[in-house]
Amino acid sequence: MKVGIAGTGFMGSTHAAAWTEIGGEIAGFLAETPQEAEELAKWYAVKNYLDLASMLNEVDIVDVCTPTHLHCDMVLKAAAAGKQIICEKPLALTIEDGQKMIDACKKAGVNLFVAQVVRFFPEYALAKEAIDHGEIGQLGVIRLSRGSYRPKKAVGNWFLDETKSGGILMDLMVHDLDYARWVAGEVESVYAKKISKSFPDAPVDYATVILKHRSGAISHIAGAWAYPPPTFRTSIEISGDGGMIAFDSDATAPIRSLIQKSGSDAPDVGLPSSPVSESPYTTEIKEFYAAITHHSPVRVAAEDGLAAIQIALAAIESAQTGKAVILSPLTEVQL
Amino acid sequence: MKIGIMSFAHHHAEGYVQCLKNIPGVDLMGIADEDSARSAHYASVYETHQFRTYEELLEAKPDGVIITSENNKHRSLVEMAAGQKIHVLCEKPIATTLEDGKAMLDACQHAGIWLMTAFPMRFSPPVLEVKNKLDAGDFGTVFCFNSTNQGELPKKYRSWFVDKQLAGGGAIMDHTVHLADMMRWYLQSEAVEVYACANQIFYKDDVDADVETGGIISITFANGVFATIDCSWCRPSNWPTWGGLTFEMVTQHGAVLVDAFKQNLNIYRKDTPHPTWRFWGSDPNMGMISEFITAIRQDRIPSVTGLDGYRAVEIALAAYQSVKTGQPVKL
Numbered sequence: 001m002k003v004g005i006a007g008t009g010f011m012g013s014t015h016a017a018a019w020t021e022i023g024g025e026i027a028g029f030l031a032e033t034p035q036e037a038e039e040l041a042k043w044y045a046v047k048n049y050l051d052l053a054s055m056l057n058e059v060d061i062v063d064v065c066t067p068t069h070l071h072c073d074m075v076l077k078a079a080a081a082g083k084q085i086i087c088e089k090p091l092a093l094t095i096e097d098g099q100k101m102i103d104a105c106k107k108a109g110v111n112l113f114v115a116q117v118v119r120f121f122p123e124y125a126l127a128k129e130a131i132d133h134g135e136i137g138q139l140g141v142i143r144l145s146r147g148s149y150r151p152k153k154a155v156g157n158w159f160l161d162e163t164k165s166g167g168i169l170m171d172l173m174v175h176d177l178d179y180a181r182w183v184a185g186e187v188e189s190v191y192a193k194k195i196s197k198s199f200p201d202a203p204v205d206y207a208t209v210i211l212k213h214r215s216g217a218i219s220h221i222a223g224a225w226a227y228p229p230p231t232f233r234t235s236i237e238i239s240g241d242g243g244m245i246a247f248d249s250d251a252t253a254p255i256r257s258l259i260q261k262s263g264s265d266a267p268d269v270g271l272p273s274s275p276v277s278e279s280p281y282t283t284e285i286k287e288f289y290a291a292i293t294h295h296s297p298v299r300v301a302a303e304d305g306l307a308a309i310q311i312a313l314a315a316i317e318s319a320q321t322g323k324a325v326i327l328s329p330l331t332e333v334q335l
Numbered sequence: 336m337k338i339g340i341m342s343f344a345h346h347h348a349e350g351y352v353q354c355l356k357n358i359p360g361v362d363l364m365g366i367a368d369e370d371s372a373r374s375a376h377y378a379s380v381y382e383t384h385q386f387r388t389y390e391e392l393l394e395a396k397p398d399g400v401i402i403t404s405e406n407n408k409h410r411s412l413v414e415m416a417a418g419q420k421i422h423v424l425c426e427k428p429i430a431t432t433l434e435d436g437k438a439m440l441d442a443c444q445h446a447g448i449w450l451m452t453a454f455p456m457r458f459s460p461p462v463l464e465v466k467n468k469l470d471a472g473d474f475g476t477v478f479c480f481n482s483t484n485q486g487e488l489p490k491k492y493r494s495w496f497v498d499k500q501l502a503g504g505g506a507i508m509d510h511t512v513h514l515a516d517m518m519r520w521y522l523q524s525e526a527v528e529v530y531a532c533a534n535q536i537f538y539k540d541d542v543d544a545d546v547e548t549g550g551i552i553s554i555t556f557a558n559g560v561f562a563t564i565d566c567s568w569c570r571p572s573n574w575p576t577w578g579g580l581t582f583e584m585v586t587q588h589g590a591v592l593v594d595a596f597k598q599n600l601n602i603y604r605k606d607t608p609h610p611t612w613r614f615w616g617s618d619p620n621m622g623m624i625s626e627f628i629t630a631i632r633q634d635r636i637p638s639v640t641g642l643d644g645y646r647a648v649e650i651a652l653a654a655y656q657s658v659k660t661g662q663p664v665k666l
Contacts, residue, residue, distance in 0.1 A: 140536035140549040141567050145481070147590075189661060191530050191553060193561040195478045195585065206479055206585040208563045210532055210551050212661075218532045220551050220565060222481045226585050239549075239569035241536050322555075324530065324662050 001084075001293065002027040004055040006074055007065030008037045009153075010269050011088050015063050015115075016040060018285040021278075027059045032066075056081040061292065064088060068171065069164040072097040075112065079104040084292045086113045086285070090174040090312060091305035093166050095330070098306040105302065113288040113298060114305030118175040119182060120284040122276055123247050125299075127236055130245055131183050137242025139184050139217040144176040147224030148232045148270025150205065159269075168194060168205045169319065170312045173223040177315070178300075178308035180211055180219040183238065186307075187219075188212045191324040192315035195226075209315045229266030232273070249274065306330060336628060337364040339397040341389055341412050342404035343377050344368070345426050346492040347453070347620075351401050352381050354624035361628055367392040393419040399631050401453075401624075402426060405501040406508070410435040417446040424451045424627045424637075428512045428651060429644030431503025436645040443641055451627050451637035452644030454516045456580065458622025459595045465584070466521055475587030480518055480562035484510040486578025487570045488538040488548065497542040505546035507533060507654050510566035512647035513580060515554065516639075519646060521584075524558040526646070530663040531654035537569050552654045553663075575601075575612040595619075 028047030031037035041048035049055040062078040092098035105112035151159035158164040194207035204226035211219040314325040365384030368374035378385035386392035399422040430436035443450035489496040533547035598616030630637035
């Protein structure tokens with residue numbers, strides 16, 4: 001099966017590497033301008049598509065790695081063309097768009113996979129497994145954090161444009177909002193605060209979200225675009241009535257480098273670094289590909305991606321209004 | 336300098352006595368407790384006088400008393416001390432209702448005595464170090480805090496900690512005030528809004544139905560800074576120590592991460608079921624008790640006041656109100 005990758009930024013190139021690792025056939029790349037896709041197309045010796053229509057003509061799978069505000073339109077067109085679809089997180093910037101995407105894929109009879117990659121990180125997957133096995137009993141408080149620096153891009157920094165990325169609560173924290181829901185179940189109410197609302201001129205951003213789950217569990221989720229590059233750190237602390245599970249990327253990093261560096265270049269977006277034999281992105285693409293080719297199960301449904309953005313949107317609303325936001329059940333969404 | 340202890344209901348009294356014994360010129364003149372077996376026990380342990388009643392202790396004219404009773408009894412003991420014009424160091428939370436807190440402040444002001452709240456974190460060297468750098472402008476503007484004051488179920492120390500009447504609540508009442516006070520002190524700004532969630536999942540079989548064991552609080556200060564506090568009694572019984580206090584302070588220049596009780600040895604003994612942490616950092620209680628003694632000696636107001644204790648209780652009580660309504664509560 002031939003894969004077309006839309007979007008050639010950091011996530012497009014990461015997915016390309018994953019496709020290559022699992023022996024997938026990349027037919028070509030599509031970017032907003034052909035110049036942007038040139039390097040990747042050359043590197044992989046594949047096509048540099050000039051528009052979506054010509055890519056859709058030649059591929060079986062569309063892997064959408066574009067900025068978030070472009071997801072909906074691209075997925076709708078790919079579904080109409082009968083393509084299998086993988087879409088980067090967050091699924092969409094509004095529930096209406098996300099629902100439209102899911103409906104269109106159902107109607108077209110194609111898969112829509114949302115790349116909530118945190119579910120594929122071994123530490124997160126293992127913690128979920130231990131919880132599901134009842135190792136720490138009923139969950140009481142879930143603490144998750146994810147922190148880095150403000151995404152930088154020389155031109156067109158869409159991450160910092162909240163109309164395109166949804167800002168820190170959507171772009172960064174949708175990972176942990178999804179994970180909290182995955183381990184502790186549906187969310188009843190959301191309360192959030194963020195620096196970019198309280199101090200609009202601040203050079204950093206940081207947000208805290210408090211979730212009340214229907215199960216009675218409480219989640220505390222922190223997201224930072226506040227640390228000096230190239231910092232990227234995550235942590236999990238999940239306490240139940242039978243014990244707790246804790247992970248801290250600072251404490252478990254297997255390599256600490258005290259080598260002098262000449263430059264101090266950091267990537268556009270902070271990245272986790274804890275070497276494992278298979279990149280979580282590869283695990284993810286492999287699982288989606290197997291589902292397409294062999295109908296095998298996947299650990300995350302498009303509906304989960306929709307539920308995650310519902311929580312993120314409630315957090316954005318809460319940070320804006322100062323009130324806790326009560327979630328209404330998404331009829332389509334089930335755990 | 337003569338100091339008396341009123342009640343050993345709170346186990347912190349034991350630590351405070353150790354501090355008193357290490358300050359030159361301080362005489363632990365005796366202890367009184369409504370539980371005479373308890374006062375007899377501690378009088379013998381610390382080789383000091385056992386007063387039969389609180390009145391008797393106060394009539395012996397100590398220069399100051401430390402009140403370490405159950406939380407809801409602080410008011411009556413503070414009022415007794417104020418009646419004899421004796422300075423007070425009162426365990427936190429200083430009261431379980433605002434009415435009691437106000438009465439205590441009024442009684443002490445009227446009597447012209449100092450009322451200090453036992454907030455040892457203000458004397459923790461790592462916490463002080465960050466406060467000094469903050470005041471020196473090293474971090475620029477502060478924007479928010481993400482903090483924890485988690486612990487085991489304190490019932491193993493004293494059963495009244497999980498009695499709503501005596502303690503004034505559960506984890507929120509027990510573990511909100513330290514960080515709430517620290518943030519007020521760091522920021523020199525008052526809380527204006529509080530949101531909180533609470534539950535009873537940890538140790539639910541060990542506590543009454545009305546005592547929360549898990550909770551997360553969000554505070555907004557007048558200067559716009561926001562902060563969360565995790566006050567949960569979530570630590571499993573085999574956690575290497577009693578609990579801890581941590582915070583991340585996010586500022587204009589990045590973030591500072593503080594773990595106030597990280598200065599530990601890791602001890603792995605074959606004859607204990609799990610590893611333990613043994614603290615080698617400095618005991619914050621020592622600075623706190625010294626401040627109380629020094630304030631009395633110098634006849635000046637202590638650096639932590641009864642009003643500080645009252646403001647922290649205001650925040651904890653607002654958290655309970657928010658848990659009920661599901662929405663933030665304005666102060």
